[in-house]
Amino acid sequence: MAAADDLAFHEFEEAANLLAETPDAATTSQSDKLTSREHVAVVVGSGIGYGAEGEEEDDKTSLLQDEKPQPRFWTFDYYQSFFDVDTSQVLDRIKGSLLPHPGHNFVRHHLRNRPDLYGPFWICATLAFVLAVTGNITLVLAQRRDPSIHYSPQFHKVTIAGITIYCYAWLVPLALWGFLRWRQGTRERMGLYTFLETVCVYGYSLFVFIPTVVLWLIPVQWLQWLFGALALALSAAGLVFTLWPVVREDTRLVASALLSIVVLLHALLALGCKLYFFQPLPLDHVVPAPQAIPPSPNVLLPSSVQPMTTF
Secondary structure (H helix, E strand, O other): OHHHHHHHHHHHHHHHHHHHHOOOOOOOOHHHHHHHHHHHHHHHHHHHHHHHHHHHHHHHHHHHHHHOOOOOOOOHHHHHHHHOOOHHHHHHHHHHHHOOOOOOOHHHHHHOOOOOOHHHHHHHHHHHHHHHHHHHHHHHHHHHHOOOEOOOOOOHHHHHHHHHHHHHHHHHHHHHHHHHHHHHHHOOOOOOOOHHHHHHHHHHHOOOHHHHHHHOOOOOHHHHHHHHHHHHHHHHHHHHHHHHHHHOOOOHHHHHHHHHHHHHHHHHHHHHHHHHHOOOOOHHHEOOOOOOOOOOOOOOOOOOOOOOOOO
16 A cells, blocks of 8 residues: 555646646546547547458448349440540550550550450441542542542441442451460360450450541542551551461461451451542542534535535
8 A cells, every 4th residue: 555655646746746847738647548548449449340340341242243243245235345445445446456566455554354345346437438538539639630530428338338348347357266276175285265255356456547538538549559558457466466466376387377368358348448438539530521423425415505406
């Protein structure tokens, strides 16, 4: 008991000396310290409880998502997720298709396991529309330069352009994906893109042809061919750099042949669009200039111009 009194007196004396030196200082008793510690313990314990409840809620949400049935591929909900992209993502993927360089994989750097159909769909639609419109504008400009040319709107070019572009953007990736899947069975180390990733790569690779088709309105042949060659080089380079990490695990002969076919089909598409939609005017669009027809000798001249006979 005496020891406790001495300890209390000693603490009181220290507190008195501290107050004498700094009158504004505040003292903290042992009960306050205990209260603070209890308050901290309660707060920490409550936080741990809330964290555990949050983790349980997350687990329940994930279980409910796993139990939710996946939509069938013929339903609208199945394809809705492939159109769930924002403008910044689409612009980033367009930029990536316009600036290809070695070591830059479009699938890994831009798609990131989230392929979309929004960009490829509207790129193909825009390219088909621009091809048909610029093909008709070319005939209008030619008529202004030469009035003898007869122009009539060619609406069938819209249908032809749409069928050509969409068939290329879907059938060629389908054939490529099927071939790579078949080769994957023979080469264990060979990777593979999904079908939608392949369609996405081809769709965005066609964007460069949209401004190129507009530049083809310049009535200078060598400029048109130059713009077409540059667009083809950029688009084909993006395809080659993206497909190379997949096909390099195959034999050198198969990889070279496959990439050559990819570039060749791309070149045939660009060449076909240039020659069909911007071809020289056919003969039936040119109205021949009227020519003077000499009169037949059996046709009698008017009496006013008949020669006078002499007797």
